[in-house]
Amino acid sequence: MSRRNDGTVKKILRFIKPYLHYLALSLVFAVISVALTLYAPILTGNAIDDIIGTGQVDFDSIFYILKILAVVIFITSAAQWLMNLCNNTITYRVVKDVRTRAFAQLEILPLRYIDSHQYGETISRIITDVEQFSDGLLMGFTQLFTGIVTIVGTLIFMLSINVKISLVVVLITPLSLFVASFIAKRTYTMFRAQSEARAKMTSLVDEMVGNQKVVQAFGYGERALDRFDEINGKLQEVSLKAIFFSSITNPSTRFVNGLVYAGVGIVGAFTAISGAISVGQLSCFLSYANQYTKPFNEISSVVTELQNAFACAKRVFDFIEETPEIPDDPDAAAMGQADGSLKLEDVSFSYKKEVTLLEHLKLEVKPGQKIAIVGPTGCGKTTLINLLMRFYDVDAGQIILSGHDIREVTRDSLRANYGMVLQETWLKSGTVEENIAYGRPNTPREDIIAAAKAAHAHGFIKRMKDGYDTFIQEEGGNLSQGQKQLLCIARVMLNLPPMLILDEATSSIDTRTEIKIQEAFQKMMEGRTSFIVAHRLSTIREADVILVMKDGNIIEQGNHEELLRVGGFYKNLYESQFAH
């Protein structure tokens, strides 16, 4: 492999290390099975030498040889099987370790990383790349390994029988490698053209079929089909080339094999006439000629596969090596129950260095106060949540929760003080009970029911098929948006922390459920410091402090009356709603 793969190889070896004994065993079995595989044709050849013609057949000798051959065959296949088992074991365990390690990385990566990468990308690191790596690794172990041993072994065996014929084989075989690599180089550009055409096709299909409803609403179908056909035609053209050229590799290498076979036949026949080898030895050579070229062909495809596997492994390792969240300070104390007071002192923060966001933000919150965050969508309301929960760290200034700078306490103990209900409801695929008791296994059923009742969720849970044992499908597929939010509320209700972060739903919830959610929110907020991302004027007007956010920054701050008096953005926002 090229030098650029060196680091990756080392990293892979580190993962293989715990299974070195399997690797050693696999090597031993490989050598045994290859050596015996090569010995079998010699035995067959010897037996054939005992069959010269009528009256010249030595049955005793044949019987003796065949007996040995039978034993050899059984040992060979046993060694083959054991070698395969070892390879399987190493591959799947290594891959499992890599996958688990990659997943563990997911749990410690800073949110900055997660937020700035597409989910699909991260998923493909942990799933697709690991799978590809696994396929390549297995193929490498089983084929590359035995292939090399076979080539070396065959060479030795052939040389030990006859040097001249061996030379014929050795000289012609590289031709097949040459042909294969020649074709591979040509096909590469064609494959690239094909995958470009495919990518174009996929994105068109993705747009048009994925949004078929819009296409139909605008009667765009005919025009979409025209565009599709154009790309489809192009794809046909490049695909034909790519498929044809890639499929000539096999016939070409087979042709080279045929040449080797013919070469061995001719030279072998002359050598046999001169008496330097027997007919049996010639037959042995003929079967070697077949065997010898096979691993060459395999290796060329294995090498491509391996290169792909290394590329995947590299991506996985890059992911594993992403800088994790700054760990908790070793002196960080676990903070106890917060008293509910919070202070933001001169806090500055931005996601990107070039784009300033929060600057010198000051805010003082007394225990039990309600803080409403308002502003148009995308104004950066989540930024504040990110900082309070320490999903992101401030660039300057401090956030002080009941007297502690939040960077001086452990993240876990900080987050334990917050209860969070977000608009993007997240539930695990699991039972209702598991979801309410999320993070607190072994919670007694009564407590779960009590929490569900407090969240007004008990009613609909009871009506579900299996009640609290109902299985919630992926992304809560079998629940309505409102029900999902009620479950998320119940999850927080189970253990109400002193601080709350609540995200009011803008939409998607029917009136009755919405009233229930409102009631549940009210109940939760009693005596707790609460941050509410507010969309309802009723919530906003009752808040002790309103933070008006726009373009990521807090532009106004105060209660309803104060802000109206200032006559700024808030007033405008408030009044515009009733403009006619």
Add this chain to the structure above:
Amino acid sequence: MRRLLPFLNGYKKESIVGPLFKLLEAAFELIVPLIMAQIIDVGIRYRNVPYIWKMGAVLVVFGVLGLGCSLLAQYFAAKAAVGFGTGLRHELFRHIGLLSYAEIDKAGSSTLVVRMTSDINQVQSGVNLVLRLFLRSPFIVVGAMIMSFTIDVKVAVIFLITVPVMSLVIYGIMMLTIPLYKNVQKSLDQVLLSTRENLAGIRVIRAFRTQNQEKEEFEEKSSRLMRYQQLVGKISALLNPMTYVLVNLGIIAVVWYGGGAVEAGRIKQGEVIALVNYMTQILLALVALANLIVSFTKAMASAGRINEVFDLKPGITDGPENAQKGGKNVFGTDPLPRVTMQDVTFFYEGSQAPALSHISFSAEVGETIGIIGGTGCGKSTLVNLIPRFYDVSKGAVCVNGTDVKAWELGVLREAIGVVPQKAVLFHGTIRENMKMGKEDASDEEIRSALKTAQALEIVENKPEGLDTIVSEGGKNLSGGQRQRLTIARALVRQPQVLILDDSASALDFATDSRLRRALKEDTSGMTVFIVSQRAASIMYADRIIVLDDGEIAGCGTHKELLGSCQVYQEICYSQLSREEVG
């Protein structure tokens, strides 16, 4: 698979000639051991040097001929397979274009995309593989057996025993492993699910400090996957050793009985070697066949999935009224109410409860109708019935006095501008997006639509103006910008009926109200439906329809409803303060 075969029709010649050339190549390969036997039995035995040269040359010629044949075979196979895939792709795309909303809901958009792309590719390579190799392997097996019979019938009986036993072993191992592969796939799906969930819920997971619990769960799933992989691996690892044993037992038998045949004078030494060779050829062919069957099963599964899409029959097709009869000129001048619903009840497929029941109303020319209610109450469903995206289960929907089922779909939909909930723009310039609804729209028409939709500033702020490229899914625009552009897109065609399906949700209150005012002023005679969850967005509509659980809970102006409709009161008071409600 058979149902997809007609797509090969245009490539009959290629699909027949291709495999034929392949067989020819296999035939050359089968003769090689016989020639070798001749070299040994004639050339070496009688020290006939010219004969060896001659036969050696024949071997090389056969090699060249074989290469030629197989190149031709590959070319024809590739041509037929690619042509097949292209035709299939075209047809499937066209078919999907004909499906109505109900079928799209049933199949799911993302599934359709997968069928269109990777499934068709899979089937295409399946066809290619079959044309190239499916005949070859059985031909070699049978051919090698026949050749062995031409050499010596008694010894050839060994082949009659070995080949079926080997086929049985290969078949058995495949039958054992294929269901196990399904388990592997299932566990892999679980691992995938875990990963996706953890990404989506990363904030909740950290807030609840359950990283370790999640890690443990993942490790468990990952280990289960590993165990299944190992189990399958253990069984499929048996394939090579077992076939190896069988073939070599065959060879032992061939050498032993071949020796007997030579002793009896029936065959010569070289022919024994040829028999051994045939045995090896059979092994290689059978193993190739086994691999082929695995790929073929995959292609078959994909073919099945594609057929599922073809099985979806478009539920909504053109009505008998064509453009002339319904007449474009009828729109706009017609004194009839623009849209009426008469006792409409609608069930989504497979659902027990109606999504809408007994809906009746009529909307006049130029009227603005607000529709409000919580999610799941049927607001979107109601407006989706007007352009006939779904067919009513009972009752009738009329546009300009004619039942929508009677309209030609194209004519009906051209008169209606729809702005769906999800603001979707396509990759291309803003102008191209605007022209989606009206192919020949002029820049003035586009600009005036943009102005009404409060989207002109978006275009004017871009240096390239209307030529600004919208990236895929409109990712280079904010949610609010996308929504305004989709509204403009619907306005470009100057529809008689405009439907805004909760499509102003990302707009701030000020923009939202400017938009409503502009719609009223700039579009005379247009009937507008505004669907929203926000009371503020619809409270000034000419008439408001309040939906509750699929039924009309009230219909009237804001004032009327406040007095008479309890559901409406609840909504208003939960969103607005008393003086705001008015």
